[in-house]
Amino acid sequence: METRYNLKSPAVKRLMKEAAELKDPTDHYHAQPLEDNLFEWHFTVRGPPDSDFDGGVYHGRIVLPPDYPMKPPSIILLTPNGRFEVGKKICLSISGHHPETWQPSWSIRTALLAIIGFMPTKGEGAIGSLDYTPEERRALAKKSQDFCCEGCGSTMKDVLLPLKSGSDSSQADQEAKELARQISFKYGVQNPSGESLQQAAQPGAKNTSLSPRQRRAQRQSQRRVSASPDVIPGQQPRENRTDHGGSAVLIVILTLALAALIFRRIYLANEYIFDFEL
Template identity: 65%
Template sequence: MEVQYNLRNPAVKRLMKEAQELRDPTEQYHAQPLEDNLFEWHFTVRGPPDSDFDGGVYHGRIVLPPEYPMKPPSIILLTPNGRFEIGKKICLSISGHHPETWQPSWSIRTALLAIIGFMPTKGEGAIGSLDYTPDERKALAKKSQDFNCEICATCMKTALLACSESSIPSLADVEAKELAKQINFKAETHTPSNAATESAAAAAAPAPIINENQDSQVSQQSTSAGTSLETGMIIGDDTHVGNQEDTQSVPNTTSLSPRQRRAQQQQQQQQTRRPTSSYSQVRQPANTNQIGSTILIVVLTLALAALIFRRIYMANEYRFDYEL
């Protein structure tokens, strides 16, 4: 093993150290790497006492990433137990499904205690979890002692030290419970973010409906306001127009959504444009007067030119008579 791996690699150094520490089996757990793969370990744990798994001995695999201990391992159970699916990566807050909760200070021994601490908990739909009845789990606990691993040739009857009456409850059981409290063991679902997103979307779902209704009401008010405004312009009732604008400015903008504010701003802009158009209509007679003035100037100019021409003509005629 020392020849196959780079001893300067942090993961290799860490795993070899843990393999040395876990070399001897205990009454509650045992784990060692495979002979040809330092990054795959096989483990055996005893079911927690005073539970449906009491008396059971369960075998499984731990697959470690090359970045270990910076990234968590993946845990797979091989013995039928009624709590975790066999041959499938289980979802624990200390496994590869939740790298955000993993701490580099934890170890393979911590993972073994995590499995023992998680067994009596409810599956609650987590990945790789099962919710068998207590009778089914007790039956599987008895059958687990006859399980033999074909990969590492481990026999469950000899994998762990025999329990003595003085060792129950053992120190490992107490430590597993304490560790469970420290790292907040819980069967987390495989889609917590999706569940949170769905709940948030459900909570926020009524808001768009209300906003759309309010927006439709605002648009209806804008239409009615435009009709009233046009009517007021036709009959020349400035007071009516002013009252209508005051009525539209009554809604409180502090309780409106951004969408409603935009609709209200558009409404105000429309109301602002309409007096401008009426003002342009009022200015139209002024434009007509300008055209009339221009025509009058042209006519006067032509008349003056005709007068000058007539005087020149009369002067020439007078001179002609004088010469005669």
């Protein structure tokens, strides 16, 4: 595979490194690129314990952009599970639906742990999300072990290592829960005003619920405000002020000048009449 790609490409270097790190399966997850495509990976994750997905083994695809890791991957589940739609790109803070929240330091392993951590959470109408009943999800979890991927030939019974006894509180489970909690808190939790807690705490934070056009208009408005010398952050722009004191002085001067001119005309007129009478 190495001869097919530019080994100087940052994306190729990163993916080959991650492929080496994830080569050996664990009892919780496994992922590897296809033999003929370094930018498409197939993965398998075990359902989180103490949830409706406990005992399930779920398979899916990860499609990576050419400029990975600067842009996020797209994640697609292939095993029916009752939480994510099958064959559709799912909407997570670490997926291609939210490039504004993606961090280049995240990896395919991060995505696997996030999927495990997000499975027990509510879909709440997100793209590619489902809200099946607990009974339906448990039934699908049992059937998932018989799934076989036509794309890579993996069978769920053989992909992952056997689950060790007492591993419910393993490091992978704890990482998955913590990762889902952090991402949900940072980008998904809503306050009564409809903003995320991250947005409410930081003025100018990106609002992921806005359309691209609305975000551009918001950025342009912020730039205009920040460029104005009369604007102080956190305050309304000051109104234009006129120097009314200077105008009043000018009016007084003009009035006195006009009065003096009138007085002079009256004085000259009276003097002329007096001379004429003499």
